[in-house]
Amino acid sequence: MIPGLGIGPARPVQLRHGLATRPATAATVRVLTGADEAALGGGNGPGGEHWVTLVLATAVAELGGSRPEPEELRALSVGDRNALLLALVASTYGSLVEWVLDCPSCGERLDAAVDLVELLGDAAHAPAAPRPPAGLPAFRLPTGADLEALAELLPAVPGPAVGDPAADDPAEQARRLLLDRCVTAWHTVDEATVAAVETTMAATDPLADIELLLSCAACAAPVPAVLDPAAELAARLTPHRRLMTDVHALALAYGWTEPEVLALPAPRRAGYLTLIADGEAWAGDQ
Incomplete structure (x- = not known):
């Protein structure tokens, strides 16, 4: 076995809404291992709400x-699901998200960065939403189950109505x-x-649609920038070919088995691969 290689503590996440069926606004997410990355698509995940x-x-x-x-995870609001995804990205791959954007006004290239931990902290401490104006129809927040249903229904939606x-x-x-x-009965009220x-x-x-x-x-x-938590995670998952390369290199250098290598998260594997490249790997008794 690999000595002393825990995958790190779970990250606490404060949810804004939680579950309606039981008290559940505190959550924790754990770091993804290589085995998790492989199961989730290895950089080629299908995406979509079922995948989330x-x-x-x-x-x-x-x-x-x-x-x-x-089913409880499906019942969470879209913003709460996004909070969990952002915490997962921060825990596994680091909290900094960096973009290169073009200014829509002058065309200047803009290097931008967002700290996901700070973003989650700001969201957790944001004031409650103001009371809805009087006279609005009854509504509830969209959930993961709603978005999954939309993905299934949209291909079957009939063509446009005449005049619309x-x-x-x-x-x-x-x-x-x-x-x-x-x-409720949204068709009966004006636009x-x-x-x-x-x-x-x-x-x-507010985390349901994150525009910075x-x-x-x-x-x-x-300069507006849209942060898509699922896309950020999918872009960071280690591709299957790279996972195989990691297993091959670490097994040769340290004598570890494939399950042992895949039990490590991507940053930990990268650290050992750097040691190998620097000639510091040791393949003695494990």
Whole structure:
């Protein structure tokens, strides 16, 4: 066995909403191992909300004091699921997310960075959303189960209604399907009221749609940047070929078995590979 190679403590995550069925606003996520990365697609994960539920079922060690069931993970709000994904990225691969963006005003290349731990801390301590305006129809926040259902329904949605070309837009189709599931009798109110409901939902679950407003260093113009937690995680998963290369190199250098190598998270494997490259590996008694 590899001596003294724990994969690190689980990271606590404070959820804004948690579960309706039991007290569950405190969660922990554990670091992904190489075996987890392989099971999740090895850099070629299918993506989508079903995949996100699989990721959370793999990595969420505790929710409200117990190991969560997949249905409980589906029942979390979209923002709470995103919080768990961001904590997972920070724990496994590091908390800094870096982008290279072009300023839409002057075209200057902008190097930007966001600290996920700070972002999660700000979200956890953000004030509660204001009371919804009077007269809005009853609504609930979209959940992972809703987004999974949308993914299944969208291919079967009929074509646009006559005189309503916007209904052919996939984003508009998704919006209407989500309203059908989450807002009572939304068809019976005017568009301004529906917009007020959507604004209230966004304020109540701010991590559901994460758009950051950066500033251009050259002209000070605002530069919007969208943070997609699932995409950030998928981009960091170690590809299958690279996992095989890691196993091969570490087995040769240290005599470790494939399960032992795949029990390590990506940064720990990278550290040992650096030692090998620097000629510091030792293949004595393990």
